[in-house]
Amino acid sequence: MATPLTATVDLIAKFPDSVTADTRPGYGGFIVKKENLVEVATAIRDEFGYDLLTAATGVDYLAENKMEMVYHAYKTTGGAGLIFRVQADRVDPVEIPSLVGVWAGVDFQEREAYDLLGIRFTNHPDLRRILMWEGYEGYPLRKDWKEPFFEEETKPFKSRWPDGQHTFAENKNPFRDNLSFPEGFDPEAYKPENEDDLYASLERFRSKGEDDRLKTDHIVVNMGPHHPSTHGVLRVAVTLDGETITGLKPVMGYLHRNHDKIGERNTYLQIIPYTDRLDYFNSMSNNFGYVTTVEKLMNIPVAERAEYIRVIMAELSRIQNHLIFIGMLMNDLGTMYTPSLYAFEERELVLDIFEAVSGARMMCNYFRFGGVVRDIPDFAIQKIKDLVHERLPAKTDEMERFLNENEILVARLKGIRVLNAEDAIRYSVTGPVLRAAGVPYDLRRADPYSIYDRFDFDVAVRHNGDMMDNYLIRFDEIRQSLRILEQALKQIPEGPINSQKPQYQVRVPAGEAYGRIESPKGELAFYVVSNGKPNPYRYHVRPASFVNLQAVESMCIGTKIADFVALLAMFDIVMGELDR
Amino acid sequence: MYGKGILKGLSVTWKRFWDTYTEDISWMVRGKKRYNTVEGVAHRSSKNTKGIFTVQYPEEQLIQPEEFRYVPFLVYDEGEEGRKEVRCTSCGICAKVCPPQCIWIVRTNDPSTGRPVPVPTDFYIDMDICMNCGFCAEYCPFDAIKMDHDFDIASYERNVYNLNKLLKPASYYNSIRPENAAREDEARRAKEAAKAAKAEAKTATA
Ligand code: SF4
Numbered sequence: 001m002a003t004p005l006t007a008t009v010d011l012i013a014k015f016p017d018s019v020t021a022d023t024r025p026g027y028g029g030f031i032v033k034k035e036n037l038v039e040v041a042t043a044i045r046d047e048f049g050y051d052l053l054t055a056a057t058g059v060d061y062l063a064e065n066k067m068e069m070v071y072h073a074y075k076t077t078g079g080a081g082l083i084f085r086v087q088a089d090r091v092d093p094v095e096i097p098s099l100v101g102v103w104a105g106v107d108f109q110e111r112e113a114y115d116l117l118g119i120r121f122t123n124h125p126d127l128r129r130i131l132m133w134e135g136y137e138g139y140p141l142r143k144d145w146k147e148p149f150f151e152e153e154t155k156p157f158k159s160r161w162p163d164g165q166h167t168f169a170e171n172k173n174p175f176r177d178n179l180s181f182p183e184g185f186d187p188e189a190y191k192p193e194n195e196d197d198l199y200a201s202l203e204r205f206r207s208k209g210e211d212d213r214l215k216t217d218h219i220v221v222n223m224g225p226h227h228p229s230t231h232g233v234l235r236v237a238v239t240l241d242g243e244t245i246t247g248l249k250p251v252m253g254y255l256h257r258n259h260d261k262i263g264e265r266n267t268y269l270q271i272i273p274y275t276d277r278l279d280y281f282n283s284m285s286n287n288f289g290y291v292t293t294v295e296k297l298m299n300i301p302v303a304e305r306a307e308y309i310r311v312i313m314a315e316l317s318r319i320q321n322h323l324i325f326i327g328m329l330m331n332d333l334g335t336m337y338t339p340s341l342y343a344f345e346e347r348e349l350v351l352d353i354f355e356a357v358s359g360a361r362m363m364c365n366y367f368r369f370g371g372v373v374r375d376i377p378d379f380a381i382q383k384i385k386d387l388v389h390e391r392l393p394a395k396t397d398e399m400e401r402f403l404n405e406n407e408i409l410v411a412r413l414k415g416i417r418v419l420n421a422e423d424a425i426r427y428s429v430t431g432p433v434l435r436a437a438g439v440p441y442d443l444r445r446a447d448p449y450s451i452y453d454r455f456d457f458d459v460a461v462r463h464n465g466d467m468m469d470n471y472l473i474r475f476d477e478i479r480q481s482l483r484i485l486e487q488a489l490k491q492i493p494e495g496p497i498n499s500q501k502p503q504y505q506v507r508v509p510a511g512e513a514y515g516r517i518e519s520p521k522g523e524l525a526f527y528v529v530s531n532g533k534p535n536p537y538r539y540h541v542r543p544a545s546f547v548n549l550q551a552v553e554s555m556c557i558g559t560k561i562a563d564f565v566a567l568l569a570m571f572d573i574v575m576g577e578l579d580r
Numbered sequence: 581m582y583g584k585g586i587l588k589g590l591s592v593t594w595k596r597f598w599d600t601y602t603e604d605i606s607w608m609v610r611g612k613k614r615y616n617t618v619e620g621v622a623h624r625s626s627k628n629t630k631g632i633f634t635v636q637y638p639e640e641q642l643i644q645p646e647e648f649r650y651v652p653f654l655v656y657d658e659g660e661e662g663r664k665e666v667r668c669t670s671c672g673i674c675a676k677v678c679p680p681q682c683i684w685i686v687r688t689n690d691p692s693t694g695r696p697v698p699v700p701t702d703f704y705i706d707m708d709i710c711m712n713c714g715f716c717a718e719y720c721p722f723d724a725i726k727m728d729h730d731f732d733i734a735s736y737e738r739n740v741y742n743l744n745k746l747l748k749p750a751s752y753y754n755s756i757r758p759e760n761a762a763r764e765d766e767a768r769r770a771k772e773a774a775k776a777a778k779a780e781a782k783t784a785t786a
């Protein structure tokens with residue numbers, strides 16, 4: 001469990017009246033009094049040096065009649081994190097002070113907690129629903145909320161066995177008791193009046209016409225949700241002054257399915273295949289993140305051979321992800337399809353390997369608590385070796401030869417600012433974008449998990465923070481991944497592939513765990529609270545795409561609309577993960 | 581020189597174009613078929629493939645590895661006179677482990693005693709909901725439910741399979757997953773032998 005370090009004593013010593021240690025068994029960190037939250041948080045950032053706030057998660061403790069916000073803060077220089085939390089009585093409205101002023105990176109996460117749990121953040125500049133639609137009533141992640149077709153609190157459902165007469169879920173009338181609409185709601189006549197709120201939130205960037213320039217009208221353009229370059233169903237409302245962006249707001253949730261709630265209904269094991277569907281390009285990494293978190297909670301070792309298999313799969317996944325990133329970026333710049341299909345070719349060969357070991361190309365469902373499902377067959381090991389030693393290095397070089405010096409590409413990418421280090425940290429941006437801004441923060445080194453501390457590799461870092469660097473760093477990372485793979489293939493021992501007996505119900509002791517991995521897109525983290533039952537009490541995903549996207553607003557203002565598409569591409573977002 | 585980078589890049593595309601045709605021609609010269617043969621497809625998904633290596637689905641298909649999984653099916657052993665000996669004992673583990681809860685099992689009860697008998701009366705899997713995770717096959721203690729290789733199941737109706745539609749013979753299972761089947765048969769035989777030995781020891785002492 002990532003319990004805090006030396007700062008423990010200091011924080012209580014510094015704020016004896018407002019901070020107490022969390023003494024619940026299995027929990028760690030501090031409980032901060034609501035009234036002093038901002039003050040304590042500022043001290044944590046400025047005096048204790050925890051500059052990167054990665055996760056802000058709401059939890060509904062129904063039995064204790066409390067709502068809780070849990071914050072995980074880290075140092076960009078590396079090391080373990082600091083957990084602090086604030087509790088509020090569960091009486092509407094639940095109010096907690098917003099931390100946007102301390103870490104701008106909690107913006108979306110606070111909106112998410114407001115949307116799904118109904119926690120009001122005082123002083124939040126733009127507190128609107130973020131994943132659910134504007135007219136929605138109710139807070140789905142609250143423990144007393146029930147979804148349409150609700151059957152039971154937790155799976156497995158009793159109706160399936162021993163007397164499982166098949167019925168279609170939709171035959172149970174969906175409009176009777178478990179779907180609630182605002183009073184007098186008529187779907188035919190519904191007009192999303194809250195759209196105005198969205199456009200009003202753009203308003204604050206509008207130039208007030210104080211200067212004596214020619215007064216022109218600003219126009220609002222909605223890009224998406226169906227736009228070929230938004231990488232799925234993301235909508236972005238922009239206000240334009242000519243071609244210059246003066247205001248911008250991402251609108252999301254079109255692919256929202258409340259992954260967290262589904263997870264809380266599932267048993268621990270059943271969640272694994274659902275994590276495949278988060279970032280569907282990297283199901284191996286998603287599995288990795290989730291099982292490491294639960295393993296932390298269960299306190300079990302991982303079989304030695306399985307550790308290597310996990311690393312091999314995660315790194316192969318990273319390579320194909322970055323190749324696709326490069327291809328898709330070219331699509332966004334207008335180089336329609338040739339580079340992206342070259343990238344897809346290599347990806348196909350990697351997916352062949354995934355299919356051979358796990359049975360599926362994309363939805364791998366390959367990791368289990370304590371190891372993996374099955375061993376890698378010999379022919380697949382051979383295939384991995386072929387790719388790692390011969391094909392992928394050559395193809396990466398070829399890709400560079402193909403694109404890097406292209407004058408049009410250089411003109412489009414070079415010198416266009418993405419983010420500087422300071423802003424990136426402020427907005428909790430992680431992954432390649434942070435590293436391209438000159439911060440060598442890679443969880444495989446900064447907070448090592450699994451067996452990454454055994455490999456010799458460099459954290460890829462570049463210093464200009466422009467689009468060119470963001471593009472080139474992907475090649476650097478592919479090369480480092482290949483280095484890791486070479487070592488892993490050499491060192492991989494024989495032996496069992498799981499430290500546990502196959503079990504369909506695992507026992508997870510009560511407590512909380514926060515597990516984080518370096519996914520190809522940034523920090524992918526899971527926050528799991530167990531109360532000792534077969535299902536997690538709280539299951540939360542902190543996806544890299546979602547948190548990274550917060551920076552897009554400030555970084556695009558002042559740039560040209562034509563660059564926006566490429567700037568957005570830098571975050572490598574995937575809607576399956578972003579909308580959850 | 582301005583434009584050099586573009587030309588350099590174009591050389592890569594040109595090489596790809598060239599490779600695609602020379603590959604085809606070299607296979608032809610060697611008197612082999614690059615398309616619509618297992619050998620051709622295998623080569624096109626190996627590290628040595630060059631040029632464009634699209635697999636011309638549906639005329640040809642990628643070679644499915646043994647572990648490939650699509651939807652589950654129930655295995656029966658072929659008894660005498662074509663009797664279907666269903667392996668499933670309706671223990672319910674697969675229904676409990678299934679993440680989207682798409683397995684529905686009706687257990688059989690002996691009408692005279694009211695006690696359960698180890699065969700399912702009916703067994704439904706809603707294939708439209710199945711997420712192809714493979715947990716049911718992984719955790720079934722009787723090797724009774726396995727993942728299929730056949731993925732062409734699109735239809736105009738809802739795909740709720742009943743017991744009848746789910747049953748496939750063990751010989752089919754052995755043909756799609758020979759290594760797994762051999763391993764499982766081995767384990768089952770060992771278990772039975774151990775049981776027999778134990779029973780024998782018991783009668784010997786008695
Ligand atoms: S298929 Fe296997 S797990 Fe499912 S009920 Fe039958 S015997 Fe049990």
Ligand code: SF4
Binds near residue numbers: 680681710714716717
């Ligand atoms: S494959 Fe997974 S989803 Fe499909 S029936 Fe089996 S357990 Fe259920």
